[in-house]
Amino acid sequence: MKKEPQEIRFAVFGAKGSGKTTMLAAYYGSQQTDSFMEEYGYRLSADSAEDGNTLLSRYYQLEEGVFPASSSDVHEYSFSFVVGGLKEPSFKLKWLDYPGGWWEREPSDAGEKAERDAAIRSLLASHAVILLLDGERYVKEGQAYVKKALDQFRNEGEKIKRASLEEDQGDSWPRNWIIAISKADLLPAAATAESVSIELLKGSLDSINGIDRLFGDDSYGVRVLLLSSVKARKSKIVDAHCHIGFPMLAPAVLLSSLEEVRNRAPEGKLAGVGGMTLTGLRKMVGLVDRLDDFLPEKYQFITIILQAIELDTILKTGAEVFRKRQEKAVRRKQFQLAGIEALKAQMASEEGRKVYFQP
Template structure:
């Protein structure tokens, strides 16, 4: 069976930390210690891209931060369970350059690259908007309001420009708001704290952004803290210490499932206003043979995921039981259940509970 394809689009202004994040994401999950703890590892599908990411990371160890990306990149990562040869999940990472949100294309080639990049966004189940933790720390929620306003205005402009050219832009409907450079905040600061501050102080801007994206629930209920490296005051940068990068892929997986639930619930004529995501999906699976019938193509992956991970696993199973199920799957050679159950477990460990928060 081919790997399950998850598509994620990453957005952020220049300097927000997307390039460093990608290098740390790759390096952390290729290490034997990670494989031992989480029972899976990743490989770059394109070896040259993997080598470039490792090169960026090793330069970080020397104190050299890489230049930000100036072009649209698609990087594919395969997730392999420990001791098993076949990948279970492939994540397609779409990196949209921050400069494209701030400046006009320099020539026809870059304009075409932007067009091609926008078309790929329609394939993404999940989008990540990266807020610059350094700016948020120094400027407060005024920076977050600016980020939302700016991002909404640019999305609206891109939608109108593309429509005038006869091409409809389709943005992801499920989003994670991630705060980069989280090592700048106190150790007790969590994604839940970030969520409270944003929802309290930028609710109008959140509503505008959701309206522009034409997705009522796009923003405001998934939050992450991400720190690609640790940079304490007056101390040497430690690129081997991070926060949230191990939680990122599991968060994308769960968001994809939730997006499918939302689409399926929206297709039903009768549903309770108080129905939760997981109640809705559980009820749906009892009455239809395949949830695929209700879903856009980018969300049809959910029925495949649910063959290997139960609704209960997503909703409430304890982390120790998830880890036991993961190890049992490895012993049986069940590639998909091993990786998917391992990802869900990663959201329940100490790092996952601090780095990822969902308020609905």
Template sequence: MGMKVKDQHIAVFGESGSGKTVLLSSFYGASQEAGFVDRNKYQVLADDMAQGLRLAQNYLRMDKEARVPPTNRFGAQTYSFTLKPDGDTAPAGRPFDALRLIWHDYPGQWFAEDPSSEKESARRLRTVSDLLQSDVAIVLVDGQKLVDYAGEEEKYLKSMLWALCNGLLNLKGDILKNRKKLRTIPRIWILALSKADLHPDLDAPGFRDLIIEKVGDDVSRLQKTLRGFVADSQAFSLGEDYMLLSSAKFEPGKILVADRVGVDLITPVACLLPMERVAQWIELGIHPKAVQALLERSGVFAALLDGSVGAAAGKLFGKVPRVGKLLAPIAVPALQGALKLATAKAKAMRDAAVAKHDVVTAIVTQFRMDLEDGVRDGLLVKRP
């Protein structure tokens, strides 16, 4: 029997120069360093070897030559990486054997430029349609621009948010065929500070406060715009989650690629934050039908964490309406209230999984702890 691979999509939006290419190169390049597999128990394989080579070259040129990749070098592309567990025993009945992270990039120049032809307009629509497969979207806020506009950050932030909002509105008629709203769309939108190394005194809660203070109304406008695309728009989140991201530390004449911030959180955020959020929505009384597709995709992660939530989850399951066959196999174990009490148990479960060479379970439980570590270390703000 072939290996069962679980696909997880993430969409990344950012203006030209906001650091998307450097971020992607850092994500992949760091995974190729000696010692990565020993520490993380999995290897990261680029599904497109040519893409992997380009990203590795970018990373090595940053490290060895202090050369930053050209802006928007790759244009509108999708990048696919398989996280293959190392030395895994693949126990029977496990929902998947490997993870595939599919990274969708929205080209920065599209924020500021109209399409030059019908062909380019069609290409933009296809790209956005691909992006909408994701559960999580990251909107990059350029840390260098915040430095440039110190004291009047709202001038940059408003421009960036308006460009994204208007760009989506221009495509709305083509995306919503017959005015039918979408059920498959990123329901979690994270605002992320790129080049966070330029702001050493700013943590994720401070970044959140800056955004709310300077452009809270504009974030609300973007949220309203996106809700206009979404079926069952109560199950939607923007302005509640914030991250710090720094692909490297930049100093005169050198780039310290080992000094990354938040990059290691990208995969845990893409995989487990949707599971937590859908659990919160259900607890708040949003019917599971509203997030049926999200439940199905995140349920496989919940199945691996099932052993760490125990009886507490069982008490909460009774509150959750059943939706046909959907909830029967997964029983909504991904309830945030149950996951919160599992920190110590998750560590024990991870250690037990490592001892049994059940590497997939060990990885997922580690991802769960990584999210909590990110919150504790001030790199991540999640909806409470």
């Protein structure tokens, strides 16, 4: 029997209006051009034709200047991560879109409660968590908004965590998290992921610590990803093809999942690895061999990637090297390796470093 490709799940938590649905449509739509495949060497394809059509029609609407309506349903999208030249996908990516209003009110009936519970179970099964902050409100209201949004998330998160402990799911809850700033087209031009990370630590340290405690995250600093789906002013789309941060989304999720492997390693197994810098991650590679036996199942696949990833080389080497290796892996029909090389190329690029910061 043919083996199914492994899947990476990530959870995007974002309040009503923070830009989740627009992001998914623009992320998917922007990858369906030949020029995307040429430039990045991969693309996502939706596993169901119906989902693909829904997302594409939302993308075309954006091109017409129309944003999607506020979501009233939850839906899980399944994508294949396909590297150019290969027929088989390298991985699957699962992405749940749901109404952000859920976090602001009680379920309206038993049906909605059941839907929410199922969604929460699926979010808890993810490899990485992204907290989406509304960039428009961040620009207008500054740290007051950030604090409010993070504290609200922590309160909700605590409820979810209690429920998951009751269901005995507690231990697979992801421990690290990324702040993504949506609508980053509205940030000052000089803003980088690192400068935003510094601002957040300066202005909202208590709230950030609160979330670290919720997840049991012991990293120092905060991972930040800048994202923008379109360029818009006052809710009017100026350029539907102008995106920020999209190519870094999958690598950021992957990096964050790798950290999770370190967090979950039994005491002593990764002694000496120290802080979770990219160089720290590199040191894990040699130690990771027998970790699989100790890790919850959903993380075992990530160790395969970790062994292939050579993070120090990424830091020293330009993206070109990885593109070449990707081509080689494609020629040899090494599906997973080709996908990994595509992501590494992106991590090594200058663009990648501007929009994603990992302490």
